[in-house]
Amino acid sequence: MCPWPRIQGAMLDEHSLQVTYRFDRGEPRGPHKKGATWAGRGDCIDCNACVVACPMGIDIRNGPQLECINCGLCIDACDEIMLKVERPKGLIAYDTDAAVAARSKGDKAVYRLVRPRTLYYAAALAFVSGLMVWGLMTRSPMDVHVLRDRNPTFVRMQDGDIRNGYTLKIANRTFQPMQAHIAFEGVAGASLKTPGMDATSGALSVTVEPNQIRAVRVLVTAPADGLLHANMPAAFVVRAGDADQSIETTFLSGAANTR
Ligand code: SF4
Ligand code: SF4
Known part of the structure; x- marks a missing residue:
């Protein structure tokens, strides 16, 4: 019954930082044998550690999902695997869809943290915070x-x-x-x-x-x-x-x- 995933889904866009599987780096995925070359393949060894760690039971490699609560457990699980196979950490990380898409096309990732949506949210947050402070200051004892x-x-x-x-x-x-x-x-x-x-x-x-x-x-x-x-x-x-x-x-x- 928790409405948060719906609210979160409506608030996010392709420039929002969220837990993201970097498919530009991870694909094509597949099992990896010790000592085998990494040429022509991605860093994801399809071990499912990220899926097992997820309290919501989702596979973040399928893209952003409403059920994701951004707990980051899949990031930790995948980083441990990356250390074991001697690849850089951050195959799952806080990133934006736009950045992943840009890197997939060979372009430079651009992060737009300030945009109309974030300005609107900041203004709404300031307004609600002001209302709460005013309510606290003027409430009857x-x-x-x-x-x-x-x-x-x-x-x-x-x-x-x-x-x-x-x-x-x-x-x-x-x-x-x-x-x-x-x-x-x-x-x-x-x-x-x-x-x-x-x-x-x-x-x-x-x-x-x-x-x-x-x-x-x-x-x-x-x-x-x-x-x-x-x-x-x-x-x-x-x-x-x-x-x-x-x-x-x-x-x-x-x-x-x-x-
Ligand atoms: S951030 Fe948490 S809820 Fe979201 S996919 Fe990763 S483990 Fe699952
Ligand atoms: S934990 Fe990392 S390497 Fe393992 S399946 Fe998930 S994304 Fe791939």
């Missing part, structure tokens, strides 16, 4: 998600008050402990409570460790008299230092405004 309880959606307390349960996931993207203050807006008289802390009508304070996400269970209780609708729009407002985030949610009360 805090991220908050709210999940409301679904079962039950609300609880009617003994005194008639209505309670809704939520789980807040607060991410601290800094390298310092973060003190987050959680407030609830939109429902008159609401008080907040989290396990281990007393209920408060103000903001709850929790500490989130550096580079951690903390799940905070928050129970919001409101007097039924103040609930005008069965489904009240509300919001959690979380503040930490200069950062603040407001996350919309709902406060459910079923048959509201009745005790």
Whole structure:
């Protein structure tokens, strides 16, 4: 499912440096006996060491292939063989199709590293890198998600008050402990409570460790008299230092405004 080979195939042209079998030097290929002449034949001794070494199981001598991940293992395998048969290394090497084709015709290989395609890619890379740096520099030091309880959606307390349960996931993207203050807006008289802390009508304070996400269970209780609708729009407002985030949610009360 990896899309990289398709992308790589679309990006390359005949002047791209890639793992290449230099057929101008390797052909005609064939087995070689020690002491035999190299005249009239290529350097490839058809040993298949490059095919055996390839993790993708391809034969690079058939030309550039989409499956090639440019790992270079075939280069090392072939260089070892070239050393053993006392021929120059680099029968498989980083080269361009245009250079191999030129040498095959007896022309001098020309390498064009700067061309419209490489300039366009460099510009695109600089643009994307700039976007990433800008994103990193301007990202919020805090991220908050709210999940409301679904079962039950609300609880009617003994005194008639209505309670809704939520789980807040607060991410601290800094390298310092973060003190987050959680407030609830939109429902008159609401008080907040989290396990281990007393209920408060103000903001709850929790500490989130550096580079951690903390799940905070928050129970919001409101007097039924103040609930005008069965489904009240509300919001959690979380503040930490200069950062603040407001996350919309709902406060459910079923048959509201009745005790
Ligand atoms: S570079 Fe790697 S994947 Fe490509 S042909 Fe050589 S060994 Fe195979
Ligand atoms: S390892 Fe080198 S010599 Fe052996 S088959 Fe591959 S290209 Fe030819």
